[in-house]
Amino acid sequence: MPQRWILHADMDAFYASVEQRERPELKGKPVIVGGASARGVVSAASYEARKFGVHSAMPGFRARQLCPEGVFLPGNMELYGEVSRAIRKVFEEFTPEIEPLALDEAFLDITGSAKLFGGPVALGEQLRDRVREATQLTVSAGIAPSKLVAKIACTFSKPDGLHWVQPDEVESFLRGLPIRRLWGVGPVLGEKLTAIGIQTLGDLARTPQAHLAVIVGEDRAADLQRLARGDDSRAVSVSRAPKSYGEENTFPSDVTELLDVTNALTTHAEAVARRMRHDNYRGRTITLKAKLGRRTGRRTPRVSGEQGDPVYPLVSRSRTLQVATSDGPTIRDVALALWREAKIGEPVRLLGVSVSKLERRDAEQLDLFGARNQTDALGDAMDAITDRYGKGAISRAVDGVEKATQSNSIKRGDK
Numbered sequence: 001m002p003q004r005w006i007l008h009a010d011m012d013a014f015y016a017s018v019e020q021r022e023r024p025e026l027k028g029k030p031v032i033v034g035g036a037s038a039r040g041v042v043s044a045a046s047y048e049a050r051k052f053g054v055h056s057a058m059p060g061f062r063a064r065q066l067c068p069e070g071v072f073l074p075g076n077m078e079l080y081g082e083v084s085r086a087i088r089k090v091f092e093e094f095t096p097e098i099e100p101l102a103l104d105e106a107f108l109d110i111t112g113s114a115k116l117f118g119g120p121v122a123l124g125e126q127l128r129d130r131v132r133e134a135t136q137l138t139v140s141a142g143i144a145p146s147k148l149v150a151k152i153a154c155t156f157s158k159p160d161g162l163h164w165v166q167p168d169e170v171e172s173f174l175r176g177l178p179i180r181r182l183w184g185v186g187p188v189l190g191e192k193l194t195a196i197g198i199q200t201l202g203d204l205a206r207t208p209q210a211h212l213a214v215i216v217g218e219d220r221a222a223d224l225q226r227l228a229r230g231d232d233s234r235a236v237s238v239s240r241a242p243k244s245y246g247e248e249n250t251f252p253s254d255v256t257e258l259l260d261v262t263n264a265l266t267t268h269a270e271a272v273a274r275r276m277r278h279d280n281y282r283g284r285t286i287t288l289k290a291k292l293g294r295r296t297g298r299r300t301p302r303v304s305g306e307q308g309d310p311v312y313p314l315v316s317r318s319r320t321l322q323v324a325t326s327d328g329p330t331i332r333d334v335a336l337a338l339w340r341e342a343k344i345g346e347p348v349r350l351l352g353v354s355v356s357k358l359e360r361r362d363a364e365q366l367d368l369f370g371a372r373n374q375t376d377a378l379g380d381a382m383d384a385i386t387d388r389y390g391k392g393a394i395s396r397a398v399d400g401v402e403k404a405t406q407s408n409s410i411k412r413g414d415k
Contacts, residue, residue, distance in 0.1 A: 005109075009091065013045065016044045017046065019073055034060065034073075087137075093130060107236045142156070145167050152174070178200060179200060182224065184224065251350070270332070276358075281361060285357040288338040289350070291348060292315065320357065
């Protein structure tokens with residue numbers, strides 16, 4: 001068996017870098033995409049802004065405190081998507097085995113093509129040169145025998161570099177890293193592990209499994225220790241079937257009126273249904289997500305010494321239908337019923353709707369007379385009008401929903 005090589009490519013400050021490319025007068029300035037509204041969240045920060053402590057997912061108000069001279073931009077997802085497609089074409093010059101993670105990063109299995117380009121490192125450098133040539137943007141890369149190690153290695157190469165970890169270097173490379181570097185270890189689990197003396201991946205790998213299982217369970221304990229040793233056999237997934245479709249928004253100010261809730265759920269349900277129809281799916285489980293307006297504390301900050309983000313109570317309710325649907329009004333009606341059942345009697349700052357337990361629309365069994373679901377027919381007709389005349393050409397009668405923060409990505413099913 002040939003030595004497996006996985007390359008993780010991650011564009012440097014992607015959204016902000018695209019904005020600086022499009023507007024040369026912004027080069028060298030602290031550019032911050034997102035976070036312009038009171039409740040907005042930073043989507044990307046240029047390296048000039050990062051010197052002030054600004055990072056993605058930071059509340060906009062905090063970014064303004066840290067970097068009052070920052071240039072705050074609303075973002076242009078259509079442009080970022082166009083650039084992302086150009087980057088994907090470059091990746092395809094080096095391997096067909098590509099697993100996109102977001103608009104700005106992907107895993108590439110270069111096992112079969114590395115020798116064609118002079119080895120894994122030579123391939124990585126040529127790929128970085130081609131991305132710069134095609135887009136005038138920089139990309140960082142990590143190369144290793146597994147996805148986990150390649151992704152971590154990529155963080156050591158930023159910005160605009162390449163880090164290579166060979167098989168006999170994996171253990172020493174991982175040993176001293178903080179446990180939060182490991183997939184699946186978030187703030188809560190990280191605090192629990194730290195409390196029992198596990199601070200690094202080396203600590204995690206050496207801890208008796210029975211001791212760790214008390215906290216996370218036997219199966220998860222084994223998985224975490226395997227990953228901490230760099231044992232990751234997951235393949236690059238070229239085609240990933242969706243598990244769910246969802247839409248949510250944070251309101252500029254807390255919502256209390258039923259009309260506002262109905263408008264939001266209607267808008268979300270229609271967006272989810274449209275994307276499902278585009279990808280030829282229906283779903284049976286509908287989930288309502290609501291984040292309350294009151295604070296209950298603060299979560300652990302990403303950076304030591306930084307103030308953590310506030311925590312808001314989350315309410316979630318689900319219902320599974322007997323028959324799968326991709327009809328907006330049906331999804332909305334179930335979401336509204338879940339809202340009423342939850343009896344939320346206080347303001348909410350976020351509402352979301354998702355659909356899971358998916359099945360293909362083209363795999364359904366026709367009824368005795370081959371009749372087509374009329375709600376699907378109406379949805380398909382609306383989709384056709386939208387495709388031809390653009391968004392806003394036709395929609396359900398509902399007031400628009402203002403969002404505090406725009407989506408950070410082009411979602412599955414969006415064109």
